[in-house]
Amino acid sequence: MSERQAFRIFIRFQLQMMTEEGKNDLTQEEVEKFANGIEDDPMFYEQLGDFLSEYIEDFGSNYGIEW
Numbered sequence: 001m002s003e004r005q006a007f008r009i010f011i012r013f014q015l016q017m018m019t020e021e022g023k024n025d026l027t028q029e030e031v032e033k034f035a036n037g038i039e040d041d042p043m044f045y046e047q048l049g050d051f052l053s054e055y056i057e058d059f060g061s062n063y064g065i066e067w
Contacts, residue, residue, distance in 0.1 A: 004039055011035040
């Protein structure tokens with residue numbers, strides 16, 4: 001499995017979980033479109049990087065990471 005395939009699977013899983021929890025109302029077709037399109041969106045990766053940095057800063061000690 002390539003990294004891109006794994007990424008799409010993860011995004012689909014997250015969106016489907018959000019749908020089940022009532023946090024969105026995306027159709028399966030919309031989930032597929034998003035999962036297949038977001039992997040090439042540089043803005044998404046920039047925001048994801050920001051989120052991960054902030055999360056590690058706030059909660060990294062839970063995982064043995066000290067910043």
